[in-house]
Amino acid sequence: MNFAKLQLNDEVKMRLSSAIDSGTLSHAVLLTGGTEKERKELSLLLAQALLCENGEKPCLKCSSCKKIKSGIHPDVTIVSGEAGKLRSIKIDTIRSIRNQAYIVPNEAPFQIFIILEASGMGEEAQNALLKILEEPPATARFILASRSRDDFRQTILSRVTPFAISEDSGQAAGEKENPKASAAAKEILSALATGNEYKIIVSTGALEKDKKTYKATLEKMLLMLRNAVVAKFTDIQTDGDGIENKLSAVFSPKELLNMQTQLKELLTDADKNANDNLLLTRLSIKLMSCIYKQEA
Numbered sequence: 536m537n538f539a540k541l542q543l544n545d546e547v548k549m550r551l552s553s554a555i556d557s558g559t560l561s562h563a564v565l566l567t568g569g570t571e572k573e574r575k576e577l578s579l580l581l582a583q584a585l586l587c588e589n590g591e592k593p594c595l596k597c598s599s600c601k602k603i604k605s606g607i608h609p610d611v612t613i614v615s616g617e618a619g620k621l622r623s624i625k626i627d628t629i630r631s632i633r634n635q636a637y638i639v640p641n642e643a644p645f646q647i648f649i650i651l652e653a654s655g656m657g658e659e660a661q662n663a664l665l666k667i668l669e670e671p672p673a674t675a676r677f678i679l680a681s682r683s684r685d686d687f688r689q690t691i692l693s694r695v696t697p698f699a700i701s702e703d704s705g706q707a708a709g710e711k712e713n714p715k716a717s718a719a720a721k722e723i724l725s726a727l728a729t730g731n732e733y734k735i736i737v738s739t740g741a742l743e744k745d746k747k748t749y750k751a752t753l754e755k756m757l758l759m760l761r762n763a764v765v766a767k768f769t770d771i772q773t774d775g776d777g778i779e780n781k782l783s784a785v786f787s788p789k790e791l792l793n794m795q796t797q798l799k800e801l802l803t804d805a806d807k808n809a810n811d812n813l814l815l816t817r818l819s820i821k822l823m824s825c826i827y828k829q830e831a
């Protein structure tokens with residue numbers, strides 16, 4: 536499983552990126568849900584975004600981004616507990632973070648402390664952390680990651696801004712995938728990546744007179760476009776078919792986001808509009824507008 540498969544919902548993605556872009560991300564964030572690996576990957580990506588030296592954050596190319604990836608950035612400290620194992624993060628570890636947080640950063644505007652599997656903090660460790668979260672030095676940022684909000688005392692929760700990687704990872708994993716919709720979504724997006732109008736029109740044909748599949752297909756396309764955006768910011772291969780990577784190579788993040796907006800409008804229309812043929816026509820038109828924008 537790689538980061539691009541993260542089921543990061545749009546609302547969370549939007550909140551995170553606007554907070555990063557505007558420099559208003561809270562001094563302490565809590566990432567919950569997803570898998571342990573996803574939490575770690577998002578934590579590092581966030582740290583990269585916070586310290587990135589370039590405009591499109593995280594660029595993954597600047598020295599800061601690279602150092603964080605290699606685990607050698609002098610202003611990024613990562614500690615990790617063991618999932619579900621209480622007191623796997625020692626109180627002394629938190630105390631030393633506290634002391635270090637008051638030291639002036641080496642090269643970045645601030646220091647970042649990442650506490651992975653933070654549920655490993657016992658009550659004493661949480662109390663020690665609380666003290667610094669209550670009066671954080673201006674040059675310190677904290678990223679906590681854990682399975683669930685329930686792992687923390689209310690006092691800690693009141694000091695952090697929560698972001699749920701997936702609202703309910705159990706439900707997402709258990710959701711049945713519609714194979715027809717999945718195949719159609721792949722076909723349409725592959726056609727889109729080629730920029731060939733004829734292929735695009737043919738690819739939407741599979742959805743004729745099947746409103747249920749139509750909607751499921753749009754939802755699957757949305758997911759794949761989201762993964763394609765993530766693939767832009769990581770060098771990780773995504774889906775086995777390589778469609779998401781292809782989209783990511785052909786379209787800019789802005790174009791990919793625009794497609795998502797268009798698809799969401801179509802989904803809203805699908806609920807209101809009973810005429811299936813009209814829906815298909817509109818889908819084709821919207822898809823075309825996406826490839827024309829790309830050429831412009």
Ligand SMILES: [Zn+2]
Nearest residue numbers: 587594597600
């Ligand atoms: Zn960078």
